[in-house]
Amino acid sequence: MGSHSHGQADTHGHQHSHGHGHGHGHTHDGIDWATMIPDLQRDDAMSAAANAEIASRLIDAIHVGPEATVLDIGAGAGGQSVAFARELLAHGGGRLVIVDAVPELLEVARQAVKVALDGDDRVRVETVLADAAAADFGAGLPEADLVWASRSVHHLPDQQAGTARLAGLLRPGGWLAxxxxxxxxxxxxxxxGVGTPGLQDRLLALRDAGFAQMRAEITGSTPMPYGWNVALSRAGLEQVTSFSVLTDHPAPPAPAVRExxxxxxxxxxxxxxxRVSEADRATLTALLDAGADTYVxxxxxxxxxxxxxxxxGRR
Incomplete structure (x- = not known):
């Protein structure tokens, strides 16, 4: 979604965003995230190596010992939370606070981290039900050395205000990522070999148009006509930078990649x-028919x- 990839929405077409809404797993973007748990878990499995690389780079950046506090805002099914928990453990421990607006997602993420830690209590894990778009967001959260939000800020009505709210959760010297x-x-x-070539590009263009429409329909939606590095700087952070990680599963595909x-x-x-053309709809039907020789x-x-x-960026 957004840039969306959800953007990972988006690396994977829903992308991992979650968060931010009221009750019943619905958020300001009108998406029922609780029904997407299997998709989110599948995405987490595909993104495990990238998540581990992100955790390693960010936990190294805060280089504090076992007292490090990490907030994962809009944690989805917990894939990145798991990577942070493992990385904190490798650095001697710490405190991981998993935050989401959807109770079902919080529970799934908590369970995933519990399994990953396998009884090691050097990483203290807490969950907090909270809406990142709420005016009082942060009231029940500790000051953090690292605040992480993956593809969730772009679901908030005011992305710049949301970025500033997240920056406000940092202790001096802490990083927002x-x-x-x-x-x-x-x-x-x-x-x-079926339909007109270039199907994926046409589908992604439609998805991006849908994302723009989703943003336009959010109550109180505020444009942010600049990039995320500028948003971080405007939120008062320093040493603003970026890095990218690949999710790469080459052909021929393993069974999990096929799924x-x-x-x-x-x-x-x-x-x-x-919104898809009739011709492309026919192609999609052929590709998704498990009984056909055109099955993707x-x-x-x-x-x-x-x-x-x-x-x-750093506070």
Whole structure:
């Protein structure tokens, strides 16, 4: 979504964003995140190496010992929380606070971290149900050495105000890191042998148009006509920079990659809905028909390649 890749929405077509809403798993963007838990968990599995690299770079940046406090805002199914927990453990321990507006996601993330830590109590894990768009957001949260938000700020009505709110959670010297933008996930060859070549590009263009519409329909939606590094600087942070990590699963695909590509294509088909041309709709039907020889899941030339960009700044 956004840039969306969800953007990872987006590396994977929903991208991992979550957060921010009221009750029943619904957020300001009108997305029912609780129903997407299996997709989010699949995305986390595909992104595990990238998540580990992000955690390593960010935990190294804060280089504080076992007293380090990390806030994961809009944690989704907990893939990045798991990576932070493991990295904190490697640095002697710390405190991980998982924050989301959707109770079902909080529970799934907490469980994922619990499994990863396997009883090691050197990382203290807390969960907080909170809406990042609320005026009193942060009231119940500790000051942090690292605040992380992945593809969630772009779901907030005012992205700059949301960035500033997150920056306000930092203790002096702490870092805010936002995963926003990057490169949309690619997984299909250009010519599929069915329909007109270039299907993926047309679907991604429709998805981006849908993202713009989603932003326009958020109550109180405020444009942010500049990049995330500028947003961090305007939030008062210094040493603003960015880095990108790849999610790369080359062809021929492992079974989990096949499943992920099928889910990505079917999810994207749902998202673009009736905005897709009749010809492309016919192609999608052929690609998603498990009984047909055009089934995308049986191809040897599908893959996953995407990039996540992390923007960071220091208080």
């Amino acid at each position: 936002l995963a926003e933008g990057g490169l949309a996930m690619r997984c299909l060859p250009w010519d599929l 992920s590509v099928i889910a990505w294509l079917s999810g994207l088909t749902e998202r673009v809905g009736d 899941g049986a191809r040897e030339d599908i893959y996953i390649l995407g990039a996540t960009t992390v923007f960071l």
